Ligand SMILES: Nc1ncnc2c1ncn2[C@@H]1O[C@H](COP(=O)(O)OP(=O)(O)O)[C@@H](O)[C@H]1O
């Protein structure tokens with residue numbers, strides 16, 4: 450049985466690709482055979498975040514159109530065993546990802562014994578975003594503590610509940626998870642920013658985790674190594690916790706409370 | 721802004737405003753009324769109905785959605801012409 454996880458948000462730039470890369474890597478590090486698929490046709494970026502951009506030969510659309518087989522197009526990750534990347538196509542034809550084509554690729558991944566397929570959705574609520582969530586078993590809704598992101602997350606939840614195969618066929622609904630990213634405990638504490646509990650109250654879906662805002666993410670993307678590999682940093686730990694919860698483990702939330710820096714720290718100019 | 725807040729650079733607590741606005745818009749969008757888009761049509765229909773009985777300037781009928789506490793209120797304001 451392959452579980453299909455779609456990472457989605459409606460809004461762009463909230464951390465979907467960062468999250469797809471880290472969640473897929475984390476699942477693979479735990480021993481699950483995992484593939485991460487870039488659905489952002491025309492704006493391929495997952496390859497850069499995964500650090501495999503120079504090894505891209507064939508892409509998702511090539512496989513769908515029969516120019517290459519899946520085996521040729523899947524790129525083996527350098528940082529985790531059991532992990533494979535399927536890059537998006539840079540073609541400008543957004544409709545190249547047909548639902549029959551995507552379904553065929555997903556079936557084949559299942560056939561090859563993949564445990565998890567992580568689908569990195571493009572922004573928006575158009576064709577690309579819809580096709581990325583069509584076959585989802587579980588959805589990770591990435592949301593920033595900011596008004597337009599929360600509203601767009603609610604829109605995308607509506608689309609999951611109406612346009613996913615599970616919804617259309619009246620099967621058990623897609624399991625929805627809220628992942629709050631780019632969270633700044635200090636600004637939330639000071640009432641400048643929505644808190645994660647505010648967001649959860651508004652969206653009313655279970656909280657998978659809270660990923661703090663951190664410069665580590667930029668450092669990770671600069672190097673093409675998913676943030677989850679930056680061991681010992683709050684971002685990596687928060688992603689690890691989220692994966693644990695996804696797999697049914699219990700972990701208390703970390704990095705969500707603001708701690709006033711002590712006098713010494715302030716004098717020494719620590720952050 | 722007070723002198724103290726100028727000195728200490730106190731920031732505005734705007735998160736609660738954000739939350740309240742989101743509660744309203746999300747509730748509205750969930751029931752399928754995507755924004756107050758239906759207000760112009762409602763206004764036109766009201767003008768048509770009322771004109772049957774009273775001559776009225778279309779601009780004198782105003783409709784708006786407002787939030788009062790936990791309720792959303794549809795406000796219809798009709799000003800009848802004077803000197804009748
Ligand atoms: N937790 C975080 N802290 C700081 N920056 C982040 C964090 N998550 C994402 N970013 C930054 O936000 C930007 C958008 O992230 P990305 O994952 O590409 O979003 P999306 O795929 O939703 O468009 C990138 O510049 C990324 O480095």
Ligand SMILES: [Mg+2]
Nearest residue numbers: 465466489494
């Ligand atoms: Mg992206």
